Structures are given as structure tokens and as C-alpha cells.
Amino acid sequence: xxxxxxxxxxxxxxxxxxxxxxxxxxxxxxxxxxxxxxxxxxxxxxxxxxxxxxxxxxxxxxxxxxxxxxxxxxxxx
Numbered sequence: 448x449x450x451x452x453x454x455x456x457x458x459x460x461x462x463x464x465x466x467x468x469x470x471x472x473x474x475x476x477x478x479x480x481x482x483x484x485x486x487x488x489x490x491x492x493x494x495x496x497x498x499x500x501x502x503x504x505x506x507x508x509x510x511x512x513x514x515x516x517x518x519x520x521x522x523x524x
Contacts, residue, residue: 456480458514462507471507478504 459475462468473493477500483489490500 455511458511458518459507461514462510465510468507468510470503471510474500474503475507475511
């Protein structure tokens with residue numbers, strides 16, 4: 448299980464390498480790795496309105512899924 452957690456953390460961190468992924472990475476980290484009990488709390492932690500946070504989170508999930516599929520199909524670089 449630790450291997451999966453590490454893989455996900457690495458994939459989320461890698462999103463910050465793309466300018467459009469910086470906010471997405473912050474939203475994913477706040478929602479899933481920071482220990483925030485709710486998405487509303489994660490949005491407050493980032494100082495974002497809830498709707499904006501959800502938009503960044505959705506973009507982050509889309510980018511994360513694409514990144515993981517690419518890694519699955521083509522391996523690591």
C-alpha cells in the first residue's frame with residue numbers, strides 16, 4: 448500500500464512542473480494529503496472560494512488520471 452501512496456504523491460507533485468498544473472497540484476494536495484476533513488476546509492486552507500477550489504480539484508484529477516495512464520501505457524521516462 449505504501450508503494451501506491453508514494454506513486455500518487457509523486458504524480459501529484461509532478462503536476463507542478465506544468466504551469467497549468469500548479470493550482471491543480473495545490474488543490475489535490477490540500478484535499479487528499481493535508482488531512483483536511485472536508486473539501487470546504489481544504490478550500491479555506493488554500494484561501495479559495497469553494498467553487499474555484501472544486502474547479503482546480505477537477506482539473507487536477509483529470510491531469511492526474513492522464514499522467515497515470517501515460518505512465519501505465521508507456522512506462523517511466
